[in-house]
Amino acid sequence: MSLEKISIFVDVQNIYYTCRQAYQSSFDYNKFWAEVTRGRVVVNAFAYATDRGDEKQMQFQNILRGIGFTVKLKPMLIRLDGTAKADWDVGIALDIYEEAEKCDTVILASGDGDFDILLQRIKNRFNTKTEVYGVTQLTSDLLIKEADRFIAIDEKLLLRK
Numbered sequence: 001m002s003l004e005k006i007s008i009f010v011d012v013q014n015i016y017y018t019c020r021q022a023y024q025s026s027f028d029y030n031k032f033w034a035e036v037t038r039g040r041v042v043v044n045a046f047a048y049a050t051d052r053g054d055e056k057q058m059q060f061q062n063i064l065r066g067i068g069f070t071v072k073l074k075p076m077l078i079r080l081d082g083t084a085k086a087d088w089d090v091g092i093a094l095d096i097y098e099e100a101e102k103c104d105t106v107i108l109a110s111g112d113g114d115f116d117i118l119l120q121r122i123k124n125r126f127n128t129k130t131e132v133y134g135v136t137q138l139t140s141d142l143l144i145k146e147a148d149r150f151i152a153i154d155e156k157l158l159l160r161k
Contacts, residue, residue: 003039005043006036006041007044007046007102008036010045010048010108011092011109029047033067036107045068046070047064049073050074072095074087097122100125101125105131106122109132116145129149134153
């Protein structure tokens with residue numbers, strides 16, 4: 001029997017803010033990687049982050065690369081009113097759609113409900129299973145419902161304080 005092939009996609013900003021809000025803690029990418037890859041073959045692993053150019057962010061991105069992620073960066077867009085935005089939703093969706101038929105299971109770490117239609121589409125089109133990791137109370141009910149498997153981010157996947 002061959003090992004299950006997976007592709008991993010992490011919405012870094014979503015995971016950062018939901019873990020902060022719910023637990024005042026940070027997501028442990030090493031524990032996450034160990035959990036999702038156990039007994040499986042990684043086809044691709046992407047982490048989508050913003051490029052602020054500061055030293056701490058660059059160190060974090062290097063840690064992600066060391067774990068095994070390809071880090072995709074998008075510059076922070078500063079609007080005329082001074083607010084900032086760096087939205088990866090379309091980029092994540094396109095990458096998931098393009099990778100879905102190369103693997104057995106897509107693993108998405110995000111609570112963003114905009115991805116529910118995408119999960120439905122890749123299941124219907126490619127028969128690809130989906131797993132979603134998210135902070136339960138901050139993850140869209142539609143996304144949880146659409147995933148073949150929802151795994152709650154809780155203390156076991158957080159950095160110890």
